[in-house]
Amino acid sequence: MSKLTKNQKSVAGKIEAGKAYTVDEAASLVKEITTTKFDASVDIDVRLGVDPRKANQMVRGVVSLPHGTGKQVRVLALCTPDKEAEAKEAGADFVGLDEYIEKIKGGWTDIDVIITMPSVMGKIGALGRVLGPRGLMPNPKSGTVTMEVGKAVAEVKQGKIDFKVDKSGIIHTSVGKVSFTPEQIAENVREFMATVIKLKPSSAKGTYVKSVYLSSTMSEGIKIDTKSIVEN
Numbered sequence: 001m002s003k004l005t006k007n008q009k010s011v012a013g014k015i016e017a018g019k020a021y022t023v024d025e026a027a028s029l030v031k032e033i034t035t036t037k038f039d040a041s042v043d044i045d046v047r048l049g050v051d052p053r054k055a056n057q058m059v060r061g062v063v064s065l066p067h068g069t070g071k072q073v074r075v076l077a078l079c080t081p082d083k084e085a086e087a088k089e090a091g092a093d094f095v096g097l098d099e100y101i102e103k104i105k106g107g108w109t110d111i112d113v114i115i116t117m118p119s120v121m122g123k124i125g126a127l128g129r130v131l132g133p134r135g136l137m138p139n140p141k142s143g144t145v146t147m148e149v150g151k152a153v154a155e156v157k158q159g160k161i162d163f164k165v166d167k168s169g170i171i172h173t174s175v176g177k178v179s180f181t182p183e184q185i186a187e188n189v190r191e192f193m194a195t196v197i198k199l200k201p202s203s204a205k206g207t208y209v210k211s212v213y214l215s216s217t218m219s220e221g222i223k224i225d226t227k228s229i230v231e232n
Contacts, residue, residue: 020225026214027185033219034178039070040217042176042185046196047210052165056203059171060164062142063195067184068159070177071112075153076100078116078124078138083149087115090153097123104130113162114138115152116145163192169210171196178216189214193229 050057076094077087087095116138131137138144142162146152163173175188200208213221
């Protein structure tokens with residue numbers, strides 16, 4: 001059995017085995033058990049009682065976190081010339097159309113989100129093989145295909161995230177940074193969970209929110225009492 005490191009020893013025992021914590025308790029505890037020297041992400045894992053293989057049980061949505069994610073999100077706005085100034089003013093890191101489509105065809109994907117317009121989706125469709133596997137393909141359901149390019153860019157920059165349940169029935173996403181206050185982390189968690197609950201498919205039977213865990217990069221997971229979030 002490997003020996004515990006000094007950092008591991010310092011946090012050992014802070015999480016009680018089998019205990020489910022309230023959102024506020026978990027938000028404070030995740031800061032206490034994080035020992036990384038960098039500003040780690042705070043992640044949430046939500047196991048849902050759905051079958052993602054059925055189209056009517058797919059859970060996907062967007063949420064604007066009150067305090068953002070703490071990440072620097074690189075946004076590419078693929079738009080027509082008349083929308084370029086709007087995108088730049090809203091904070092887009094890259095703005096253009098044909099030249100960026102060619103760069104992406106060549107393998108460039110040094111971005112986190114792409115915002116585009118319905119009128120140019122025909123050109124972007126050819127990039128599916130590059131963008132699809134990386135989760136970068138714009139989608140009207142996530143608000144990344146819109147005529148309100150500036151508004152969409154601003155929302156993403158301010159902390160709007162797109163999430164969906166994976167094939168195992170789990171949603172995994174980041175809801176902040178360890179440098180956030182416990183109150184900020186808790187508020188982000190509550191806003192995220194409120195959105196997930198609103199998206200409950202009518203065809204989903206039984207317990208919808210099965211489990212919720214909060215963790216930071218490389219930390220142990222903290223089980224959250226689902227009753228402190230929702231009555232199943």
